[in-house]
Structure formats: structure tokens, C-alpha cells
Amino acid sequence: MASFAFSAGVGRYISPSNAMVSVNCENRSEGFSLGEGIFARKRDPRYSVITKVATQAPTMVPSLEKELAIDRNHVAWTSVRQERWEGELAVQGEIPLWLSGTYLRNGPGLWHIENYNFRHLFDGYAMLVGLHFENGRLIAGHRQIQSEAYKAAKKNNKLCYREFSEVPKPDNFLAYVGELANLFSGVSLTDNANTGVVRLGDGRVVCLTETQKGSIVVDPDTLETLGKFQYSDSLGGLIHSAHPIVTDTEFLTLLPDLLKPGYLVVRMEPGSNERKVIGRVDCRGGPAPGWVHSFPVTEHYVVVPEMPLRYCAQNLLRAEPTPLYKFEWHPDSKGFMHVMCKASGKIVASVEVPLYVTFHFINAYEEKDEDGRVTAVIADCCEHNADTSILEKLKLQNLRSSMGEDVLPDARVGRFVIPLDGSPYGKLEAALDPEEHGKGMDMCSINPAYLGKKYRYAYACGAERPCNFPNTLTKIDLFDKKAKNWYEEGAVPSEPFFVARPGATEEDDGVVISMVSEKNGDGYALLLDGSTFEEIARAKFPYGLPYGLHGCWVPKK
Numbered sequence: 001m002a003s004f005a006f007s008a009g010v011g012r013y014i015s016p017s018n019a020m021v022s023v024n025c026e027n028r029s030e031g032f033s034l035g036e037g038i039f040a041r042k043r044d045p046r047y048s049v050i051t052k053v054a055t056q057a058p059t060m061v062p063s064l065e066k067e068l069a070i071d072r073n074h075v076a077w078t079s080v081r082q083e084r085w086e087g088e089l090a091v092q093g094e095i096p097l098w099l100s101g102t103y104l105r106n107g108p109g110l111w112h113i114e115n116y117n118f119r120h121l122f123d124g125y126a127m128l129v130g131l132h133f134e135n136g137r138l139i140a141g142h143r144q145i146q147s148e149a150y151k152a153a154k155k156n157n158k159l160c161y162r163e164f165s166e167v168p169k170p171d172n173f174l175a176y177v178g179e180l181a182n183l184f185s186g187v188s189l190t191d192n193a194n195t196g197v198v199r200l201g202d203g204r205v206v207c208l209t210e211t212q213k214g215s216i217v218v219d220p221d222t223l224e225t226l227g228k229f230q231y232s233d234s235l236g237g238l239i240h241s242a243h244p245i246v247t248d249t250e251f252l253t254l255l256p257d258l259l260k261p262g263y264l265v266v267r268m269e270p271g272s273n274e275r276k277v278i279g280r281v282d283c284r285g286g287p288a289p290g291w292v293h294s295f296p297v298t299e300h301y302v303v304v305p306e307m308p309l310r311y312c313a314q315n316l317l318r319a320e321p322t323p324l325y326k327f328e329w330h331p332d333s334k335g336f337m338h339v340m341c342k343a344s345g346k347i348v349a350s351v352e353v354p355l356y357v358t359f360h361f362i363n364a365y366e367e368k369d370e371d372g373r374v375t376a377v378i379a380d381c382c383e384h385n386a387d388t389s390i391l392e393k394l395k396l397q398n399l400r401s402s403m404g405e406d407v408l409p410d411a412r413v414g415r416f417v418i419p420l421d422g423s424p425y426g427k428l429e430a431a432l433d434p435e436e437h438g439k440g441m442d443m444c445s446i447n448p449a450y451l452g453k454k455y456r457y458a459y460a461c462g463a464e465r466p467c468n469f470p471n472t473l474t475k476i477d478l479f480d481k482k483a484k485n486w487y488e489e490g491a492v493p494s495e496p497f498f499v500a501r502p503g504a505t506e507e508d509d510g511v512v513i514s515m516v517s518e519k520n521g522d523g524y525a526l527l528l529d530g531s532t533f534e535e536i537a538r539a540k541f542p543y544g545l546p547y548g549l550h551g552c553w554v555p556k557k
């Protein structure tokens with residue numbers, strides 16, 4: 001902790017009470033042509049420091065803004081320019097003394113190179129935010145992840161690798177990476193690890209994205225990039241699930257096979273870099289496997305989703321994004337759920353289910369009869385009503401041009417029931433009335449002690465409408481089928497992350513951590529009580545926070 005808190009950096013930590021923070025992050029006005037944001041020096045009485053802060057983009061009269069359908073950019077969708085910052089935050093409220101460790105959150109923090117603005121939320125270069133909690137104090141910071149893609153863009157002032165939706169101009173990347181063959185071999189694919197971060201059972205912390213080469217080891221104390229996580233096996237392939245299941249004893253993931261449509265289910269032990277195959281699922285429909293951004297497990301099974309939103313090899317090679325990016329919607333190919341026994345690799349169920357679209361599975365568990373026999377697997381996810389338009393809604397232009405219209409497509413907690421008695425069909429229904437959480441639903445977490453087990457609570461982002469993005473934090477009670485919502489006007493909160501109190505016996509005994517980007521350009525870390533879902537503490541950053549994706553908890557050594 002000390003190395004992080006007090007090391008010299010771009011921003012320096014200096015006591016909140018009497019000194020000066022030579023910070024800071026400059027936010028850049030993007031998304032419309034008025035150019036750079038205006039930067040001001042403002043005195044922040046809470047820190048008693050001089051803080052260089054970024055104001056929002058130049059003000060226009062509201063009617064003109066409306067006419068041009070543009071918004072002064074919300075800080076959530078604004079790049080952080082400075083590579084790193086670190087410092088202690090003043091805390092309002094009380095951080096529980098038991099909360100000792102580091103919350104890490106990964107996400108895209110930089111959405112431009114020079115004057116070129118990226119188009120999609122998922123294109124941004126990875127930025128890691130760290131919140132170090134100890135003795136009721138909070139030391140925070142951020143740092144750009146030094147992927148090859150990021151370093152090359154910085155060095156050459158242009159995009160050099162293929163991102164989620166951005167493709168380098170032929171002269172750029174051919175000049176950069178060499179011959180055309182690289183396009184097919186994956187050499188030109190990004191290693192921009194901007195999606196999640198996990199702590200392996202052996203303590204290594206790895207940032208991840210959809211590309212296997214985008215697995216990057218970081219130091220959780222300093223947020224420094226330590227190097228690539230090299231898989232030492234010869235399983236090959238270019239992509240994997242961005243959300244492996246990681247526990248103290250294993251790392252499980254899915255490797256989609258685009259050539260012979262299917263998925264390899266693989267496992268890696270702590271201390272090892274070698275993934276071993278548990279088994280293989282062959283696809284039941286479609287020309288390619290369904291997108292597997294995430295998947296769930298139960299105590300004994302791995303659930304392999306086969307979504308009708310499928311990878312598309314042609315789209316992978318295209319220079320311009322298609323409406324569904326690297327994917328294609330194949331309703332005729334149907335949707336399936338497969339269940340594989342973790343111990344034997346055998347498939348114990350493979351059922352057709354209603355069409356669905358999900359990024360994130362929440363959890364899964366085994367349903368038993370009175371004799372203790374497993375009759376079904378229940379798998380819950382944030383389900384977008386089989387509507388793929390959510391991908392389009394996450395374009396930066398759409399996120400930045402919110403004019404108060406209610407354009408966020410409806411979503412729900414989708415509950416799959418997968419029978420294990422050989423029936424050919426499974427069910428998919430809403431686990432609770434979606435009105436409970438404003439018909440918005442994504443970015444979920446649970447108490448990790450309940451992974452794969454029957455559970456009651458999930459935390460996620462919901463919606464207070466009208467909105468164009470999930471804007472509430474919601475605690476879902478799956479037994480009572482109720483939700484409790486946290487909302488602050490104009491705020492964009494990131495994934496609520498549950499950390500259990502050591503020794504807790506109740507499922508919701510702990511805190512929920514989120515980072516909030518505010519309407520006025522500021523940002524703060526927020527702690528809610530896991531049980532009451534009331535605020536217990538918040539700590540303001542000296543700069544606005546861009547939106548982030550997924551996090552993990554690293555307990556104090």
C-alpha cells in the first residue's frame with residue numbers, strides 16, 4: 001500500500017489538510033467540433049489544495065445544444081488524458097475498519113488518439129483504477145495499462161491494432177505490423193486489456209479482454225503493467241471469454257472455435273499458465289459459435305451458452321464496423337444452453353431455449369428434488385430481451401448525445417431453467433418484474449461465496465428513466481422478487497461490486513463499491529451497505545471519472 005500511496009508519480013499525494021496536489025487529469029472535449037475543453041484552476045476546500053480541474057466543454061445556449069442534438073460531454077464518456085494519478089481521498093461518512101484491501105476496476109479510459117475519436121465505448125484504451133482501503137482511509141489512483149496497442153498508438157499517434165470497432169487504416173497497420181498475412185493470424189488484433197481484471201488463486205492480477213493476447217499482468221499496489229500473461233499450452237485460438245470464472249482453486253474459461261463451431265471448456269490451476277481441456281461443446285446451430293462474453297458455473301457443472309448473436313469471421317476482417325460489429329444475429333439458428341460436468345467433461349444437458357441476448361451471466365446453481373437429486377440447472381443473466389440494439393446504443397456518439405430521451409432498451413434478469421432429465425427445451429423467464437429496476441439491467445455482481453450455489457441477492461445497474469444508459473445501482477432480492485435502487489440525478493455509476501465482511505454469515509453482510517461519474521464533471525468512490533443498500537461513505541476524486549467496466553477485490557496480504 002505504501003508504495004502506491006506515497007511514491008512519486010505524475011500526480012503527487014500530499015496531505016488533504018495542508019498541502020497541494022499537483023494533479024491532474026485533463027478531460028478533453030470530444031464528440032463535437034468545438035475542440036479542447038477549458039481547464040481551470042480551482043480551490044477545493046475539502047482538500048485545502050489547489051487542484052487543476054477540467055471543466056466541461058465550452059458552454060452553448062441550451063436551445064442550440066438541443067437543436068444540434070449534442071450534449072456537453074458527460075465525464076463518464078470523456079477520456080482521461082494523464083497516464084496516472086495517485087493520492088488520498090477525503091472520506092465523507094465512514095469506511096468500515098474491516099474493509100482492508102484493494103478494489104481494482106478496469107475499463108476504457110482513453111477514447112482518442114491525437115484528433116481521432118474512437119466510436120464505441122469498448123474501443124477505449126484500458127485504464128485501471130485502484131481504491132486502497134485501510135483503517136478507514138482510502139488511497140486512490142488510476143493508471144493506463146501499457147498494452148502493445150496503447151504504446152504503439154502513443155508512439156505513432158495513430159491506431160495500430162484492430163480494436164472492438166476500430167480498424168487501422170491499411171497504410172497504418174500494414175506499415176506497422178508488416179504483411180497482409182498478419183490480418184489472418186491475429187497479429188493485428190488488439191491486446192488492449194480493457195474489460196475486466198481478476199486475481200488468480202496464486203495472487204497474480206490479470207487484466208483481460210476478448211483477445212487471448214490481451215491478458216496483461218499488473219501490480220495491484222502500483223497499478224503498474226508487469227507484462228503479458230503468456231498461456232504456456234498449445235491450445236491456440238485468438239479469443240476467449242472476457243469473463244473467466246476465477247476462484248482460489250481454479251481459472252475456468254471458454255475458447256470459442258470459429259473453424260469448427262464449438263467451444264473448448266478449459267481449466268488452469270493457480271501457479272500455472274497452462275490451460276487444460278475439460279471438454280468440448282459442438283454448436284447446435286449457426287455458422288459460428290455464439291458470442292461468449294461470459295458464462296456461469298454451478299458447483300459441478302459449467303454452463304456453456306450458445307447465443308444466436310454469433311461471431312462472424314467476415315466482420316472480423318472488415319475495415320468498417322457493421323451494425324453488430326464482429327457479430328451477426330442468427331435467429332433461425334436458435335439459442336441453446338449446454339451443461340458440462342466439470343469432473344468428466346461430459347455434456348449432461350443441451351437444450352434449446354428462447355432467443356436471448358446477454359453480456360453478463362449473474363450466477364447459476366443446481367436445483368434439487370427432495371431426495372437431493374439434481375433436476376435442473378438455473379442460470380441467471382442480464383438479458384436484453386433478445387434485442388441486439390444495445391450494442392449500437394453503446395456507441396460513444398449515442399452515449400454523449402443524451403437529450404433526456406428514454407433510449408435505453410429494456411432489460412431484465414433472465415432466468416434459464418435447464419432440465420437435466422433429457423428434455424429438449426429449457427425455459428427463459430424474467431426472475432422478477434423488470435419494473436422493479438426500471439427495466440435496465442447490466443453490470444452485475446454477487447457475494448462470491450455464493451458462486452455456483454443457490455443465492456438470493458444480486459447487485460447490478462438498473463435504470464431510472466428516461467435515460468440512455470443504466471444509471472442506478474440496484475440490489476435484487478431473488479427470493480422476494482424485489483429491488484432496492486440507489487439513484488442520483490445525472491450520475492453514471494459503474495458496476496456495483498460486493499465485498500463480504502470477513503466472518504459474515506448473512507449473504508448480504510458486506511459493502512458494495514461503485515465509482516460514480518457525476519453530471520457536473522466530478523467523480524467519487526461510493527460505498528453502500530450490502531444489506532440496507534444505504535450509502536455509508538463516499539470519497540471524491542480530484543478529477544472526473546470516466547465510466548469503467550469490471551472490477552475485482554484484492555484482500556490485504
Ligand SMILES: CC1=C[C@H](O/C=C(C)\C=C\C2=C(C)CCCC2(C)C)OC1=O
Binds near residue numbers: 238
Ligand atoms: C467491454 C468489451 C470490450 C470488448 O471487446 C474488445 C475487443 C477488442 C473485442 C474483440 C472481438 C470480439 C468482441 C469478438 C471476436 C473478435 C474480437 C475482435 C476479438 O468487448 C466487450 O464487451
Ligand SMILES: CC(/C=C/C=O)=C\C=C\O
Binds near residue numbers: 359441470
Ligand atoms: C456496459 C455494458 C452494458 C451496458 C448495457 O446496458 C456492457 C459491458 C461489457 O463488459
Ligand SMILES: [Fe+2]
Binds near residue numbers: 195243293359360
Ligand atoms: Fe463484461
